[in-house]
Amino acid sequence: MKQTNVIKVENLTKMFGDFTAVNAVSFEVKKGEIFGFLGANGAGKTTAMKMLIGISTPTSGDAQVAGFDVYKNPDDIKKNIGYMSQKFALYDDLTVKENITFFGGIYGLSRHQIKEKRCQLVEELGLQEVVNELVSSLPLGWKQKLAFSVALLHDPKIIFLDEPTGGVDPITRRQFWEMIYKTAHNGTTVFVTTHYMDEAEYCDRVSIMVDGKIEALDSPKKLKEHFNVASMNDVFLKLARG
């Protein structure tokens, strides 16, 4: 069975004045894939991702996400993707339940659907006790898992995760990646940026960005063979040091 590409990017470029943040990157992401988007701080990962999710207009190049053009149909893209940013982006002053209702509501889910999704989500995450607590009172790890689940409420075709595990403990990170696997298994494409190299090993394919360009793109196994090193960490160090 031939897998379809849900993200197609060709020579995508973003310039801020004279500075080229993203320099003519091209890649494709297949349906149901876990695509790791790696790079040092400031390599242009977040900028590239923002163009794909329709909140930053590219300077040049082409990109299609979920079958829609980033220039012409950003709103159609937005209906079909989920996004979880580096910053925790649920409302701290609303309860778990209210956050779920709000985000379900603005994605156009019906009351009935929202309720169904909420019960399912609360049970999976084991949040029964705190469903009526303010989100601000939850530990960070719980918040991140909740934010991830909320980003999936409307069953998006692709979910974009921008450094989702920053600042959480190893156990929670492990659980978080289990959630990512499950999501990918259900057919949702996962596009994840990270700079934890152990996480890169969990991805189906990774791209490594250095100074706005993609320097390597393949499965972790092949990359390690190609650079003749034992871990993704070494691959990254080799590339980043140039």
Place this chain on the structure above:
Amino acid sequence: MKIIGYIIQKEFKQIFRNKVMLPLIFIMPLIQLIILSNAATFEVKNIKFSYIDQDKTSFSRALIDKFEASTYFNVITDFSSSKIANSAMLKGEVDVILEIPQYFERDLLKDKKTDLSVIINAIDGAAAGVENVYIIQIVQSFNKNAQTNLMQPSDLKNMPKSILSIPSFWYNKTLNYKTFMVPGILVLLVTMITLFLSGMNIVREKEIGTLEQMNVTPIKKHQFIIGKLFPFWVLGMLLLTVGLIIARVLFNVPMVGSPVLMYVYTSIYILVILGMGLFISNFTDTQQQAMFIAWFFVVIFILMSGLFTPIESMPQWAQHLTVFNPIKFYVEVMRMVMLKGSSFTDILPQFGKTFLYAIVMNGLAVWSYKKTS
């Protein structure tokens, strides 16, 4: 429509959950209304009056008695020399020094004329002017009494008939200052609260990162903006209601015109202010920046609104500038409707300009709000 409903619901929850903001939104303006309306008065009262009586006769005593009888003057000191009096003026202990010369009574009886010296502290020129008028009135009335007393029956024929003007004060019969100030201060409070709250609100979402999250959702611009601003529109109307009740109950300010007209006008006026708040928040990244810009406009708008100083006395260029001042229109309308009972046709010019302003301001706000950068 349903999406807007979800946003409104969320905003209200956040407003009512904030245990600090909610009292601030309602209690602070009401305290301001009560304090400012009582305190902000241009009436010149409690003038610190002093005199140097070098004559010490029944005439000079009678003149001083007249000042003592006046409610505007507190006769505080009797100085023995102008040197001591002047140093008291320098220290700010007295506002007015009246010097009654020696032979005041004798000259008046003999020559039918004499002079008085009056020194007024004129750092506040407007107050000094008013004080001068009070003094002239008292001296004139003293004059008249003195003349009648000194007059020979034969003089009566030649006496000029005095012209008396009897003013009738319309719209504020008792010249109650509060009647004039309360509607104006109410305008100020409705404006400040709605401008600050709307301006801060969206910037706050920028700061905490939820705005980016919103921009990744398929929410349409107009849905987001309406959902965001509607709660503050409601708050503004609520604030007006509470303010009008206080004006009525506490200050006895009449509502001569139609309250419905007041509400219709206010509903459009608040749109202007909300558009302005949104516009500010689109160009700022932090609440601090937004606060400063909002303050900049509020201070200019208030001081040039005719609330404290009449627009007619401003220089021509300043009068032209007030055309862009929404607070000016609202102050005018509020006073016209509440005190004069003006009808819709009377306020039509202000209504039209405010309506236009609302369209332009919100147009700019929607245009400058960008989901993509």
